[in-house]
Amino acid sequence: MSCTIIVGGIFGDEGKGKILAHIAETDGASVIARGGVGPNAGHTVYIGDRKYGVRMIPSGFVHPSARLLIGAGVLVNPDVLMKEVNECGVASRIGVDKRCSIIEEKHIEEDKSSSYLSKNIGTTGTGCGPANVDRVKRIAKQAKDIDSLKDFITDVPLEVNEALDAGENVILEGTQGFYLSIYYGTYPYVTSKDTSASQIASDVGVGPTRIDDVVMVVKAFPTRVGEGIFKTEIGKEEAEKLGIAEYGTVTGRARRIGYWDGEMARYSAMINGATMIAITGLDRVDASCRGARDYDKLSDKVKEFVARAEKDVGLPFKLLSTGPGTDEIIDLR
Numbered sequence: 001m002s003c004t005i006i007v008g009g010i011f012g013d014e015g016k017g018k019i020l021a022h023i024a025e026t027d028g029a030s031v032i033a034r035g036g037v038g039p040n041a042g043h044t045v046y047i048g049d050r051k052y053g054v055r056m057i058p059s060g061f062v063h064p065s066a067r068l069l070i071g072a073g074v075l076v077n078p079d080v081l082m083k084e085v086n087e088c089g090v091a092s093r094i095g096v097d098k099r100c101s102i103i104e105e106k107h108i109e110e111d112k113s114s115s116y117l118s119k120n121i122g123t124t125g126t127g128c129g130p131a132n133v134d135r136v137k138r139i140a141k142q143a144k145d146i147d148s149l150k151d152f153i154t155d156v157p158l159e160v161n162e163a164l165d166a167g168e169n170v171i172l173e174g175t176q177g178f179y180l181s182i183y184y185g186t187y188p189y190v191t192s193k194d195t196s197a198s199q200i201a202s203d204v205g206v207g208p209t210r211i212d213d214v215v216m217v218v219k220a221f222p223t224r225v226g227e228g229i230f231k232t233e234i235g236k237e238e239a240e241k242l243g244i245a246e247y248g249t250v251t252g253r254a255r256r257i258g259y260w261d262g263e264m265a266r267y268s269a270m271i272n273g274a275t276m277i278a279i280t281g282l283d284r285v286d287a288s289c290r291g292a293r294d295y296d297k298l299s300d301k302v303k304e305f306v307a308r309a310e311k312d313v314g315l316p317f318k319l320l321s322t323g324p325g326t327d328e329i330i331d332l333r
């Protein structure tokens with residue numbers, strides 16, 4: 001049995017969805033439980049040519065036999081959840097913790113109409129910040145109060161800990177990235193919660209002594225959406241010239257993009273307690289590596305890039321992603 005947490009190491013959108021799908025398939029996860037903030041996240045996963053962008057259900061849904069859970073720490077937008085449950089056909093295997101806080105229309109309106117939030121911070125406009133404010137004020141609705149969710153209500157910590165007791169593989173899915181943490185990130189340009197591995201464990205109700213692995217996902221060219229410092233940022237034109245421009249899953253906004261920053265990755269790996277690193281976007285370092293599934297097929301340029309990054313972080317890079325497809329990956333675990 002093992003309990004693995006997957007977290008983002010920089011500003012989010014590292015490709016956690018894709019890495020999670022690979023680990024779930026390869027290791028045969030029986031439970032995949034989501035932590036993190038809420039529907040501000042957007043995980044992209046491909047099954048064959050079909051692209052899915054999920055904001056509420058765990059991106060591990062692509063693993064057909066896994067029980068899918070949303071932990072108590074997560075904010076739930078019932079409309080977004082129901083839409084995804086139907087589109088992805090997961091009604092029979094999804095569970096929502098009874099204590100999840102609910103995002104209401106008024107939270108979304110406030111997130112969009114507050115010029116401080118929408119312009120200065122550059123939030124996703126999904127109502128997460130204002131909903132967490134109501135949660136702290138202790139006036140929020142909980143999932144157990146919502147009629148449309150009644151078939152899915154469960155006790156997530158009980159399910160997850162019982163699965164671990166039974167010797168099953170459990171994956172805890174993080175969202176956002178380390179430097180968007182309200183504690184450790186680039187405050188005030190952060191999300192409304194901590195995003196580190198300890199928070200993800202707490203979100204789903206798993207104690208720190210039960211965690212076996214923390215996989216921290218980084219990308220070869222980090223990106224950021226919204227405002228805030230980005231030391232290694234490169235201009236839009238240069239990004240386009242290099243063929244590495246990117247757009248957001250939730251907002252469609254152009255992602256700011258920059259060069260690898262080893263110092264940032266090392267610091268976030270420390271606080272996340274990472275046991276290994278997964279790196280995505282190696283095909284952006286050298287297009288000839290697109291789709292490689294064997295370390296020996298990588299060019300010297302990519303091998304040198306990975307070796308340098310490994311030295312920067314001081315941890316083994318065990319999952320090397322060479323394209324967006326779930327099978328475009330080299331697994332050295």
Ligand code: GTP
Pocket residue numbers: 008011012013014015016017018040041042043044045174175176177249279280281282283284321322323324325
């Ligand atoms: P958040 O929880 O929102 O932080 O999302 P995420 O970490 O799941 O990432 P998201 O899906 O938002 O963004 C990652 C993007 O990179 C998606 O468009 C993926 O399809 C793509 N991607 C993932 N791995 C690779 C890779 O190895 N190469 C390339 N070129 N793209 C990749």
Ligand code: IMP
Pocket residue numbers: 011012013037040041042121122123124125126127128129175176177180189190191192225226227
């Ligand atoms: P909020 O979480 O919508 O309040 O947005 C706060 C900040 O976090 C903004 O800079 C957002 O762009 C950023 N953010 C929130 N969720 C994500 C995510 O999943 N990926 C990348 N950035 C995010």
Ligand code: MG
Pocket residue numbers: 012013014041042043044249
């Ligand atoms: Mg995303």
